[in-house]
Structures are given as C-alpha cells and as structure tokens.
Amino acid sequence: MPKTESASIASALAEARRRLAAADIASAGLEARLLVGHLLGMDSAAMIAHGDRALAPGQIQAIRELVRERASGRPIAYLLGQREFWSLPLRVDEGCLIPRPETELLVERALQRLPHGAARVIDLGTGSGAIILALLAERPQLEAWGSDASADALAVAAGNAKRLGRSVHWFRGRWLEAVAPRPLLDVIVSNPPYIDPLDPHLEHGDLRFEPRAALVAGDGGLADLATIAEQSRARLYPQGWLLLEHGYDQAPAVRALLTRHGFLEVTSHRDPAGHERITEGRCPG
Structure with a gap:
C-alpha cells in the first residue's frame, strides 16, 4: 500500500503479514492480526467482516510503525502491552x-x-x-x-x-x-x-x-x-x-x-x- 494511496483493513493486514514474514517472524499471519487489531480495537472476526473499510492516513502510519518495531525484534507482548x-x-x-x-x-x-x-x-x-x-x-x-x-x-x-x-x-x-x-x-x-x-x-x-x-x-x-x-x-x-x-x-x-x-x-x-x-x-x- 503506497503512502500516497488509501488502504483498507485487508490490505493493511496483507502488508503487515508480508513485512513480518520477511523479518522471519514465524507466526507472521497471527501477529499481523494481533498488531493491526490492537491499533484498530478490532478482533479478527471484525477485521474480516469489515476488510474493505478504508483506513485514515494516521492509522496506516501507526500500523506501519508497530510492524516495523516487531520486525526489528521488539517483543509482541510489549507492543500489545x-x-x-x-x-x-x-x-x-x-x-x-x-x-x-x-x-x-x-x-x-x-x-x-x-x-x-x-x-x-x-x-x-x-x-x-x-x-x-x-x-x-x-x-x-x-x-x-x-x-x-x-x-x-x-x-x-x-x-x-x-x-x-x-x-x-x-x-x-x-x-x-x-x-x-x-x-x-x-x-x-x-x-x-x-x-x-x-x-x-x-x-x-x-x-x-x-x-x-x-x-x-x-x-x-x-x-x-x-x-x-x-x-x-x-x-x-x-x-x-x-x-x-x-x-x-x-x-x-x-x-x-x-x-x-x-x-x-x-x-x-x-x-x-x-x-x-x-x-x-x-x-x-
């Protein structure tokens, strides 16, 4: 999802999964759902049901930053609190x-x-x-x-x-x-x-x-x-x-x-x- 374009929940999840997988995070799909859901205040079922919902630029940036921290090795427990x-x-x-x-x-x-x-x-x-x-x-x-x-x-x-x-x-x-x-x-x-x-x-x-x-x-x-x-x-x-x-x-x-x-x-x-x-x-x- 290029920074100049809007993104949906589904595309944010897909990008998060790709970036975590590239960082050799073993459970990239699960952790992508946890991180995106944490920021959006949504569980997996809600994110699937509303996958085409557009995200605000600030939400996109916040998701990218959280994923970047996890890809760098910061424990997901600390990121989720x-x-x-x-x-x-x-x-x-x-x-x-x-x-x-x-x-x-x-x-x-x-x-x-x-x-x-x-x-x-x-x-x-x-x-x-x-x-x-x-x-x-x-x-x-x-x-x-x-x-x-x-x-x-x-x-x-x-x-x-x-x-x-x-x-x-x-x-x-x-x-x-x-x-x-x-x-x-x-x-x-x-x-x-x-x-x-x-x-x-x-x-x-x-x-x-x-x-x-x-x-x-x-x-x-x-x-x-x-x-x-x-x-x-x-x-x-x-x-x-x-x-x-x-x-x-x-x-x-x-x-x-x-x-x-x-x-x-x-x-x-x-x-x-x-x-x-x-x-x-x-x-x-």
Whole structure:
C-alpha cells in the first residue's frame, strides 16, 4: 500500500503479514492480526467482516510503525502491552519480564504444596504479578504477598491485581529482606534471575529487550537462587515449601543448594519441553 494511496483493513493486514514474514517472524499471519487489531480495537472476526473499510492516513502510519518495531525484534507482548498467563490477561511493559508458559509449572507445583484452607504465600521477584495472581485465581482465600526490587515492576503487578479484583500485599525490596521476619509463610515461590551474565542467549530474541536485572545473576546464574535458599528456611512454617524456577541445566546445582540449607524431599520437575525447570524442598518439622 503506497503512502500516497488509501488502504483498507485487508490490505493493511496483507502488508503487515508480508513485512513480518520477511523479518522471519514465524507466526507472521497471527501477529499481523494481533498488531493491526490492537491499533484498530478490532478482533479478527471484525477485521474480516469489515476488510474493505478504508483506513485514515494516521492509522496506516501507526500500523506501519508497530510492524516495523516487531520486525526489528521488539517483543509482541510489549507492543500489545499484554500477555496471557494461566488464562489471565496480564498487562506487561519493559519494566518487567514477559510471563512464559513454562512458569505455569511453578504455579501447578505450588498449588500441590499449599495446605488446604487458609495459607500464606509469597512470590519473590513478582514482576508482572503473574505467579501470585495465578495462585489467587485458583485459591482466592490465600493471604497473598508479592515482593520485587523494582518499583516499576511492582506498579505493573499492582495494576494487574486491581484489574483482576485480587488483593495482594506488595513489598519493595530484595527477596525476603523486603518483608518482616514474622509472620511465617506456608509457601515461598520465586522465578528469580538465573542466567549467567555471559550467556550468549541474552543477545537474541525477547531477552534483548527485557530488564537485564530480572534476567541475570552472578555465580554463573546461581547467586540469587542461593540467596533465596539461604533466607527461606527460617521464614517458613515447619512443613512449609520453597519452590524455585531455574535454568534448564541448573537443577543439580539448585538441589544441592536446597539440601545444603536443610530442606527435605528436594525434587526437580520437568517442564513440557522435558527440562528440569522447577525444584522444590520442604522445611523440616
């Protein structure tokens, strides 16, 4: 659609699809519909039904700019300002990590470990609030806490909780240092930074655009996992559980960390791709 000509919704979709495909975006057709629909406030069915509707020049330019950003690699979640997690529509921006499907395993395991009835759970490094809000979606009676060192991330999480009508106690600070030693917790969950700062994957894909502080940790990616393991033993009720997400090849090291700090029944669980992604341990009685 040349800039000097008018364009319809259908032609805008076709151009967006071509440009995304040329940039090797695997799901170019789907992402074209998402981006154009986002700007026009229309779903796919409406765009098909009104495909011959003419667009204003400003709309055409806005669509081209959004497609250009996506073709350059900017994550579609940031461009749309939203990512679904555990069937929850969560707002996200560059101040927090993009929730990923493999993290749903952490939610599944936490639900298995939460005691029946009233319980207190904290999500350390909550980011968008995805994990704690998913837990509340299944167990609305929980006393839910979330902490993060980033004020920007906490603002995103608090906004998501408000939109979903959920109550969470938010704390700003580094891991369990953000909250008082008492009362004790039934379950601690965390998806902390666990990527080695020298990992070449940081220069590819969505990772290039996500906040580096939420991705990388010292000691080969294990530093924050070690800190949480060290802090958690004294902050859990007897029989309480610590559950950690980590890198695909870090499970043996994380099991060793939990065992070193006195956790029992230390076990790792595999994500849908077959990687040991979650390690959990029980606080002694």
